[in-house]
Amino acid sequence: MQTLRTLKALHREGLLSADPPLGPRLAEAADAMAIAITPEMLGLIDRTDPADPIARQFVPSVAETEIAADELSDPIGDEARSPVKGIVHRYPDRVLLKPLHVCPVYCRFCFRREKVGPGGEALSAAELDAAIAYIEARPEIWEVILTGGDPLMLAPRRMAKLIAALDAIDHVGVIRIHSRVPIVDPSRVTDEFLAALKPQRAALWFAVHCNHARELSVAARAALARLADAGIPLMGQTVLLAGVNDAVETLEALMRALVRCRVKPYYLHHPDLVRGTGHFRVSIERGQALMKALRGRLSGLAQPTYVLDVPGGHGKVPIGPGYLGDDPDALLVEDAFGGRHRYPR
Ligand SMILES: *Cc1c(COP(=O)(O)O)cnc(C)c1O
Ligand code: SF4
Numbered sequence: 001m002q003t004l005r006t007l008k009a010l011h012r013e014g015l016l017s018a019d020p021p022l023g024p025r026l027a028e029a030a031d032a033m034a035i036a037i038t039p040e041m042l043g044l045i046d047r048t049d050p051a052d053p054i055a056r057q058f059v060p061s062v063a064e065t066e067i068a069a070d071e072l073s074d075p076i077g078d079e080a081r082s083p084v085k086g087i088v089h090r091y092p093d094r095v096l097l098k099p100l101h102v103c104p105v106y107c108r109f110c111f112r113r114e115k116v117g118p119g120g121e122a123l124s125a126a127e128l129d130a131a132i133a134y135i136e137a138r139p140e141i142w143e144v145i146l147t148g149g150d151p152l153m154l155a156p157r158r159m160a161k162l163i164a165a166l167d168a169i170d171h172v173g174v175i176r177i178h179s180r181v182p183i184v185d186p187s188r189v190t191d192e193f194l195a196a197l198k199p200q201r202a203a204l205w206f207a208v209h210c211n212h213a214r215e216l217s218v219a220a221r222a223a224l225a226r227l228a229d230a231g232i233p234l235m236g237q238t239v240l241l242a243g244v245n246d247a248v249e250t251l252e253a254l255m256r257a258l259v260r261c262r263v264k265p266y267y268l269h270h271p272d273l274v275r276g277t278g279h280f281r282v283s284i285e286r287g288q289a290l291m292k293a294l295r296g297r298l299s300g301l302a303q304p305t306y307v308l309d310v311p312g313g314h315g316k317v318p319i320g321p322g323y324l325g326d327d328p329d330a331l332l333v334e335d336a337f338g339g340r341h342r343y344p345r
Pocket of ligand 2: 102103104105106107110111112113148149150180209
């Protein structure tokens with residue numbers, strides 16, 4: 001079984017519900033962003049459920065051709081912050097390093113949907129050297145975040161070389177990897193790959209992108225266990241998505257499932273203003289209400305921080321909910337169950 005990459009293949013698998021299934025608008029959606037659904041993800045899709053949360057993330061929809069006026073082609077302003085190819089430097093102490101643009105799956109809501117894809121070329125050896133030289137020349141860079149595309153699409157030998165090159169830069173204290181591979185293509189997490197993720201000096205952290213408890217298949221859980229057993233600290237990042245996980249029970253189940261896999265929920269991302277993703281967007285008020293509900297239900301260990309990447313390249317900020325009300329003489333603190341309490345200023 002191979003990764004599905006065409007509308008025809010999706011149609012053959014009975015995954016297209018549009019009528020007609022192969023009409024021009026769906027073709028337009030597929031032209032705007034590559035398709036990829038791995039066997040692992042295909043196996044999780046319930047074809048009898050037209051609202052299946054796994055299918056919704058990966059199967060193109062005609063809704064993607066509806067571009068709203070406030071949607072942006074570079075929703076978080078990466079381009080203005082890219083001093084050399086492959087680097088995004090927005091915060092003084094850390095940079096993104098994007099060695100390649102390919103992913104094992106293509107998520108229809110992706111905030112880099114106009115950058116990722118099989119056509120998007122990887123950095124050449126010379127470009128990667130230039131990106132590493134940029135980091136080397138700036139002692140203020142303490143953390144390097146490997147993202148992409150998905151950095152685990154690199155061959156293990158190339159990953160080992162990249163980690164070694166970053167590890168050789170004394171001021172780099174932390175190498176962080178953001179990946180969806182352990183979930184969507186867990187067979188790539190081999191012993192050879194684990195060996196590549198072993199810097200001698202720097203600390204390596206690993207953030208896994210997971211949006212629904214059902215994504216944590218037996219194989220995905222085993223891949224996460226291999227990473228954790230290799231001594232790699234794991235964090236979770238989730239995108240809040242309408243029709244996928246915008247219900248408190250769904251988020252609760254996901255956060256518990258992540259913690260059971262030794263993954264600490266890190267961020268719940270408010271969906272970015274990506275072109276053609278209005279059907280995935282949830283209001284900030286709704287996101288805050290969901291976070292409030294989670295606070296009352298879940299251990300602190302399982303709480304992510306709800307963040308917005310401020311459009312225009314201004315970075316990420318926590319967006320609540322807040323628990324402090326205003327009063328001239330005292331603070332009003334709301335507890336996790338909705339009760340209000342005065343606290344002296
Ligand atoms: C998200 C992001 C980071 C990492 O932010 P954290 O809050 O440290 O996780 C760093 N640089 C850029 C450009 C980013 O978009
Ligand atoms: S794996 Fe990440 S970078 Fe790739 S399409 Fe999905 S969200 Fe975008």
